[in-house]
Amino acid sequence: MATALITGASSGIGLELAELFAGGGDDVVLVARSEDKLNELADRLRQAYSIAATVIASDLSKPDAVDELCDQISQRSLTIDTLVNNAGFGALGKFAELSADRQTDMVMVNVVALTRLTRQLLPGMIASGRGGILNVGSTAAYQAGPNMSVYYATKAYVLSFTEGLREELSGTGIHATVLAPGPTETGFGEDSGMGKFDFFKSAAMSAEAVAKAGYDGYQNNQDVVIPGWQNRLMVTSVGFLPRFATRKLVGKLQKA
Ligand SMILES: NC(=O)c1ccc[n+]([C@@H]2O[C@H](COP(=O)([O-])OP(=O)(O)OC[C@H]3O[C@@H](n4cnc5c(N)ncnc54)[C@H](OP(=O)(O)O)[C@@H]3O)[C@@H](O)[C@H]2O)c1
Incomplete structure (x- = not known):
């Protein structure tokens, strides 16, 4: 019996990943701010898959949140085998104008x-x-993102960090995988402001399909999982272009 801790499990990709880990027979620890949504999901997963589901509400933007979360894990004598770092959000707008x-x-x-x-x-x-x-990055990791500069930079970090970690873990048997989705139908579109763009709406994949690709990739210890051929084509094309060209293009596409 293994246990997977999933952050951002209250909605979207994280909720679907929780469903997949529970469906695969893992116990789950569900983390996000929305305790009611997590409790609802935990009840459903316990009934559907006869696994143990633990809810720990946490606001991960707070400096002490992770240490408090780990204290809760110790107090409940939980051993975490898989960590899914999925919680995240973005905000469209100019850096100097956003809060x-x-x-x-x-x-x-x-x-x-x-x-x-x-x-x-x-x-x-x-x-x-x-x-x-299993770290959830984004195709945003592959180029700079004017009018969403901080978000793109955070996802570049996730990609680089996980790839580095993967090499450090080589030979240990421990998996390290990045799931790098493109536009996905979740609350992210509306929350970030990206949902208003046609290029985002028309290319959006279901959260279920994205999570399945990530889950399978993690189980196979794949390094990077980019769900959807359009997203893979985009990332490959970006690799052939100079960075000044890709950032100009992204800046034009996502005018704040
Ligand atoms: N949707 C896309 O187009 C897309 C594309 C590429 C990458 N991604 C990445 O996919 C991941 C999941 O996002 P999603 O698309 O599934 O969006 P979502 O439905 O908005 O889910 C975001 C999750 O993160 C949690 N979260 C946000 N702020 C938090 C905080 N301060 N503390 C704890 N949990 C927090 C939310 O829970 P609470 O609100 O309950 O706290 C929610 O469960 C993110 O890392 C996102 O950057 C999304």
Whole structure:
């Protein structure tokens, strides 16, 4: 019996990943701010799959959130085999005009909490010789993103960090995988402001399909999972273009 901790499990891709891990027979620990939604999901997963589901409500933008979360994990004597760092959000707008707090919170959730939680839980995985990390990045990682600069930068971090970690873990049996989705039908579109763009709406995949690609990729210890041929084509094309050209293109596409 293994246990997967999924951050951002209250909606979207994280909820679908929780469903997949529970469906695969793992116990799950569900983390996000929306405790009611997590409790509802936990009840459903327990009934559907006869697994144990634990809810820990946490605001990962707070500096002490990860340490408090780890205290809760210890108090409940939980051993985490798989960590899914999925919680994250974006905000469309010019850096100098968007709220400083919102952008700092974005770095806290998308980067700092992901890093600290990985650091806290990874030694236990290494000691037991099993498990791994599934980090949710984005195709945004592959180029700079004017009018959403902080979000793109956080996802570039997730990609680089996970790839580096993967090499460090080589030979340990511990998986390290990045799921890099493109536009996906979740609350992210409306929350970030990206949902208004045709290029986002027309290319959006279902959260279910994205999560399935990530889950399968993680189980196969794939390094990077980019769901959908359009997203893979985009990332490949970006690799052939100079960075000044891709950032100009993105800046034009997502005018704030
Ligand atoms: N949808 C897309 O187009 C897309 C594309 C590429 C990458 N992604 C990435 O996919 C991941 C999941 O997003 P999604 O698309 O599934 O959007 P979503 O439906 O809005 O889900 C975001 C999740 O993150 C949680 N979260 C946000 N802020 C949090 C905080 N301060 N503390 C704890 N949890 C927090 C939310 O829970 P609460 O609100 O309950 O706290 C929610 O469960 C994110 O990392 C996102 O960057 C999404």
